[in-house]
Amino acid sequence: MSSEEIAKAAKIAFGESQLIPSTERVKALETIRQQLERQKDEILAANVEDLKAARLEVEAGRMSESLLSRLDLSRGDKWDSMLQGILDVASLPDPTGVVSYASELDDDLELYRVSCPIGVLLVIFEARPEVVVNIAALAIKSGNAAILKGGKESNRTTSLLSNAISTGLAQTAVPEKYIQTVQTRDEVASLLKLDQYIDLVIPRGSKDLVRNIQNNTRIPVMGHADGICSVYLDQQADEEKSVRIVVDSKINYPSACNAVEALVIHESLLQTIWPAVAQALLRENVRLLCDPPTLSALQSLSPLPPNLDSHVRASTAGDYGTEHGSLVLSVVTVPSLQSALQFINSHSSHHTDSIVTESDEAASIFCRAVDSAGTFINASTRFADGFRYGFGTEVGISTGRIHARGPVGLEGLVIYKYMMKSKDKKGHIVGEFGMGVGKKHFKHRSINAKAVPF
Amino acid sequence: MSSEEIAKAAKIAFGESQLIPSTERVKALETIRQQLERQKDEILAANVEDLKAARLEVEAGRMSESLLSRLDLSRGDKWDSMLQGILDVASLPDPTGVVSYASELDDDLELYRVSCPIGVLLVIFEARPEVVVNIAALAIKSGNAAILKGGKESNRTTSLLSNAISTGLAQTAVPEKYIQTVQTRDEVASLLKLDQYIDLVIPRGSKDLVRNIQNNTRIPVMGHADGICSVYLDQQADEEKSVRIVVDSKINYPSACNAVEALVIHESLLQTIWPAVAQALLRENVRLLCDPPTLSALQSLSPLPPNLDSHVRASTAGDYGTEHGSLVLSVVTVPSLQSALQFINSHSSHHTDSIVTESDEAASIFCRAVDSAGTFINASTRFADGFRYGFGTEVGISTGRIHARGPVGLEGLVIYKYMMKSKDKKGHIVGEFGMGVGKKHFKHRSINAKAVPF
Numbered sequence: 001m002s003s004e005e006i007a008k009a010a011k012i013a014f015g016e017s018q019l020i021p022s023t024e025r026v027k028a029l030e031t032i033r034q035q036l037e038r039q040k041d042e043i044l045a046a047n048v049e050d051l052k053a054a055r056l057e058v059e060a061g062r063m064s065e066s067l068l069s070r071l072d073l074s075r076g077d078k079w080d081s082m083l084q085g086i087l088d089v090a091s092l093p094d095p096t097g098v099v100s101y102a103s104e105l106d107d108d109l110e111l112y113r114v115s116c117p118i119g120v121l122l123v124i125f126e127a128r129p130e131v132v133v134n135i136a137a138l139a140i141k142s143g144n145a146a147i148l149k150g151g152k153e154s155n156r157t158t159s160l161l162s163n164a165i166s167t168g169l170a171q172t173a174v175p176e177k178y179i180q181t182v183q184t185r186d187e188v189a190s191l192l193k194l195d196q197y198i199d200l201v202i203p204r205g206s207k208d209l210v211r212n213i214q215n216n217t218r219i220p221v222m223g224h225a226d227g228i229c230s231v232y233l234d235q236q237a238d239e240e241k242s243v244r245i246v247v248d249s250k251i252n253y254p255s256a257c258n259a260v261e262a263l264v265i266h267e268s269l270l271q272t273i274w275p276a277v278a279q280a281l282l283r284e285n286v287r288l289l290c291d292p293p294t295l296s297a298l299q300s301l302s303p304l305p306p307n308l309d310s311h312v313r314a315s316t317a318g319d320y321g322t323e324h325g326s327l328v329l330s331v332v333t334v335p336s337l338q339s340a341l342q343f344i345n346s347h348s349s350h351h352t353d354s355i356v357t358e359s360d361e362a363a364s365i366f367c368r369a370v371d372s373a374g375t376f377i378n379a380s381t382r383f384a385d386g387f388r389y390g391f392g393t394e395v396g397i398s399t400g401r402i403h404a405r406g407p408v409g410l411e412g413l414v415i416y417k418y419m420m421k422s423k424d425k426k427g428h429i430v431g432e433f434g435m436g437v438g439k440k441h442f443k444h445r446s447i448n449a450k451a452v453p454f
Numbered sequence: 455m456s457s458e459e460i461a462k463a464a465k466i467a468f469g470e471s472q473l474i475p476s477t478e479r480v481k482a483l484e485t486i487r488q489q490l491e492r493q494k495d496e497i498l499a500a501n502v503e504d505l506k507a508a509r510l511e512v513e514a515g516r517m518s519e520s521l522l523s524r525l526d527l528s529r530g531d532k533w534d535s536m537l538q539g540i541l542d543v544a545s546l547p548d549p550t551g552v553v554s555y556a557s558e559l560d561d562d563l564e565l566y567r568v569s570c571p572i573g574v575l576l577v578i579f580e581a582r583p584e585v586v587v588n589i590a591a592l593a594i595k596s597g598n599a600a601i602l603k604g605g606k607e608s609n610r611t612t613s614l615l616s617n618a619i620s621t622g623l624a625q626t627a628v629p630e631k632y633i634q635t636v637q638t639r640d641e642v643a644s645l646l647k648l649d650q651y652i653d654l655v656i657p658r659g660s661k662d663l664v665r666n667i668q669n670n671t672r673i674p675v676m677g678h679a680d681g682i683c684s685v686y687l688d689q690q691a692d693e694e695k696s697v698r699i700v701v702d703s704k705i706n707y708p709s710a711c712n713a714v715e716a717l718v719i720h721e722s723l724l725q726t727i728w729p730a731v732a733q734a735l736l737r738e739n740v741r742l743l744c745d746p747p748t749l750s751a752l753q754s755l756s757p758l759p760p761n762l763d764s765h766v767r768a769s770t771a772g773d774y775g776t777e778h779g780s781l782v783l784s785v786v787t788v789p790s791l792q793s794a795l796q797f798i799n800s801h802s803s804h805h806t807d808s809i810v811t812e813s814d815e816a817a818s819i820f821c822r823a824v825d826s827a828g829t830f831i832n833a834s835t836r837f838a839d840g841f842r843y844g845f846g847t848e849v850g851i852s853t854g855r856i857h858a859r860g861p862v863g864l865e866g867l868v869i870y871k872y873m874m875k876s877k878d879k880k881g882h883i884v885g886e887f888g889m890g891v892g893k894k895h896f897k898h899r900s901i902n903a904k905a906v907p908f
Contacts, residue, residue: 220855240881373871376876444844
């Protein structure tokens, strides 16, 4: 099938699914789980082939060992947790059909704003083949059709996973073409032009991938960009909280987008809390890229930290705009809360930033003035996560500023439409409303409704 | 100032405004109203100059009379209603600071999702100079900075309006650069590249304007596209409702985007309701572009409608994808509700579509299966409007499928951020949570809160 045929088939499948009750979508998820279980041996055999090919790439120096390990679908409980994930998504509340505004505009004229799927999603991701199954489950649960493109290194696995999903769907009320996959970059390039069929692009991968897609499509992009998160130690920071929060934000999962990359320190802490924080970080083998005041504060410690020479160096300007993604932390000193806000707003990626302080006033200012998706008080940046926020699962984290921001759950895959019903015996027309004599006026009486009653 | 300096100044002004309470934004609106009143003579004099220049353009055949009339700021009560509009916006509920999700993730760890402004808006519109004031009021009320570009034919007027707004702002807590205007297309072209400063583009104008902007920026675009709305007369339509709703949808304001452009008729009505509807439309001087069944039904009427020859002709395929914007209506026959749904979903612009029916089942199917921002039962398409929906005012109507859909009120100019606070005596870290022995589990207890308590 050509890209255009695939996109058109997705749009048709989406249209056909509009009258299918959400209970059928949940049943379809169970059927897909069973079909995957049935094709398990075949899929894992294909996965072994992908791994063999990837091993050659690693040996030739063209692929990293960590990428290779993410390809492996039979490692640990990966297969089982992939299947369990389908059931977890199935059991989440239905994000569609929820009324968020209801008003009686006039006697017998009712308006309802009700959540509904967006349409056709194009999801582009890298490496981990189980993402096909995760995204398929999220799309089906939220009533969206989806076209998926995984990394080329997992093509054998993803095409079989996709095949099992289609085989499963063929046994259900949900259209078979609801979930489709494509394999090549050329197909993606063609799909990005088809805004008459595709409604939202979700790239899950590097900043370059996201930016490249944004530059080459007029379809809206929900970007899950990298994270340059910071922790600010305020003049009124508590030492124990400072140490615990900075260390956790850095070492709990250094390659995650919600790990801290920059530590911003009020200058009054240079001889007090900063040495304690630095020593705790150095004990965890974190490398520190320090500005002159924080560097000299460490150099004048007695005794000197044992790994000072190997793990501490002077920072460069570029370090503060870098997502290290490893046990590396940029450190900067500021003279005031105001300076901290300016530093964070101009250097962070507007993902998640945290303040450590005992001052309610500083905390309140920080939360409002820091222009990021998450602003935290005395808590690790690592809490920025859909599961931790209580969404059950997440589509990704958005640093965009419309539609959805921060960890995006199923709610990020729906929009709304307005349904209106006249029960008047002559129907409702606008010409009867207005300012003149005998004209009607809008009543706008709020209706208390959780679902549309018609 | 260069485009980059303007965009940067807007972002800085936005940043500076984050700690200003919303009451100050409301005060700023009143100050702007007073300043406009003070500069009234000067502004209206500039408007006379714009009108003189436009008159020459009309005489040279380069501008329409209707565009000219929309430029005129002293016609009727336009000036007064422009100023009243500022107060109307000022009195709407504050769209910011509203909590839409609140959860206690753990003892003493609270999460709040709270609405906040988007950032810097770039609004591009045509002709009517008072839009500068409308948009400035909406932006200030919702806490967004804005850069505005009007039509070149109103440059003298809009630059003075903008000047009065800045002069007004300079007397308030809201930064002076909160609202800026640019005059040229070149400046707009440069601004569309500055996604580091500008967060949302709102084009208010022709489909070509919207598409051109979508093709030339990676900034999200909230498109207020044209409307190809339809009315479907179902097999179980009532005659009086059919006549009233079709006529109102067409003639109440033919150039509006929510006017009907296509009439879809169930074939069982060809000899009954269709002639009644057609005669009512012809009495209102509506031209009918008919498919063969509806055409021949009219030609076999006795007596023939008096303006049959002048006002009725056979339709072409292109007519069904055209926004007539005048007293012209395309008409098509379908054999079933299913065919009507297919026709509407493939021909409408997904703005607003209405069904006339006495069948609850058909009505319910129509509302769910028609993939448009508004799906109405026995009501005119002209009800699709922010004021009529009860939003007080509207930013425009979006036919996009993310962020905001249909008439967009102030709610469409906000997004949200997540604020989190730990009250624990040691702060909160992620490393304490997990599956192992002694690990904490998330509690996710819902909090009932309308505003953030810190």
